[in-house]
Amino acid sequence: MKIRRGQIVKAALAGSVVLAVAMATLPVVADVGDSVLQGRINRVDRKTVLRGSAPNAPMLKIVNTAPDGIGIRVLVADGQAPLSVNSDALVRNLNADLIDGMSGGDLLPGGTLPAGGSIRGTYAMGGSAGTVGDLALSEISFGFTLSSPPTVHFVESGETPPSACPGSSTSPQAAPGHLCVYEAEVIAAGLRDTNAGGGDGTSYAFGARLFVRSAAAGDFYSMGTWAVAAAAIGADPAPTPKSSFVFGVAD
Numbered sequence: 338m339k340i341r342r343g344q345i346v347k348a349a350l351a352g353s354v355v356l357a358v359a360m361a362t363l364p365v366v367a368d369v370g371d372s373v374l375q376g377r378i379n380r381v382d383r384k385t386v387l388r389g390s391a392p393n394a395p396m397l398k399i400v401n402t403a404p405d406g407i408g409i410r411v412l413v414a415d416g417q418a419p420l421s422v423n424s425d426a427l428v429r430n431l432n433a434d435l436i437d438g439m440s441g442g443d444l445l446p447g448g449t450l451p452a453g454g455s456i457r458g459t460y461a462m463g464g465s466a467g468t469v470g471d472l473a474l475s476e477i478s479f480g481f482t483l484s485s486p487p488t489v490h491f492v493e494s495g496e497t498p499p500s501a502c503p504g505s506s507t508s509p510q511a512a513p514g515h516l517c518v519y520e521a522e523v524i525a526a527g528l529r530d531t532n533a534g535g536g537d538g539t540s541y542a543f544g545a546r547l548f549v550r551s552a553a554a555g556d557f558y559s560m561g562t563w564a565v566a567a568a569a570i571g572a573d574p575a576p577t578p579k580s581s582f583v584f585g586v587a588d
Contacts, residue, residue, distance in 0.1 A: 460518070
């Protein structure tokens with residue numbers, strides 16, 4: 338059987354068409370040193386560097402004219418920063434939802450105190466008693482709300498603070514989840530403590546009442562400082578990679 342030359346040419350052309358179609362259906366992947374392929378996924382595990390000098394102009398500008406489109410998306414593993422910069426200059430029109438893990442409402446009085454955060458203040462209570470056992474009241478307001486009421490410690494003047502209260506009246510400190518009241522000065526005072534919904538020696542999640550009873554007729558008072566710390570949360574689990582997009586050539 339003889340194969341004519343025209344049949345060979347037709348077969349070659351047909352094969353070329355099939356090969357071209359097959360190549361068109363394959364995913365296009367850029368390799369190290371290749372140009373970035375627009376409209377394609379570029380997968381190259383090397384760093385890309387864009388270096389130059391463009392005074393008063395951005396080195397890279399992305400414009401998305403779609404009504405619901407975004408300019409850029411950066412995906413990283415849990416716990417990793419999506420951006421790294423070398424300047425603390427103000428970025429105009431940048432809208433951030435969290436500051437060190439806190440929302441704007443947490444920074445205002447009445448917001449939730451972040452885990453491990455501390456608040457400090459002073460107190461003073463007393464009066465002029467007509468007899469033993471007269472009562473004087475004061476209060477502590479945290480200004481923020483804790484996730485749960487703290488454990489209270491009223492450290493009387495001259496008393497050794499417990500381990501949950503590692504500070505002093507001049508430098509009040511509290512372990513996470515504790516309220517430490519440090520008495521600095523006291524005159525003719527008998528029983529003194531905090532009071533809240535749980536009775537004496539308790540606190541609310543947002544503050545506590547203070548009271549002192551006179552030990553004798555005449556002037557009596559108790560004054561000092563306090564510190565409260567929000568309960569700490571458990572350590573975060575190990576980060577789970579979500580996605581990454583790195584392509585380019587070595588610097």
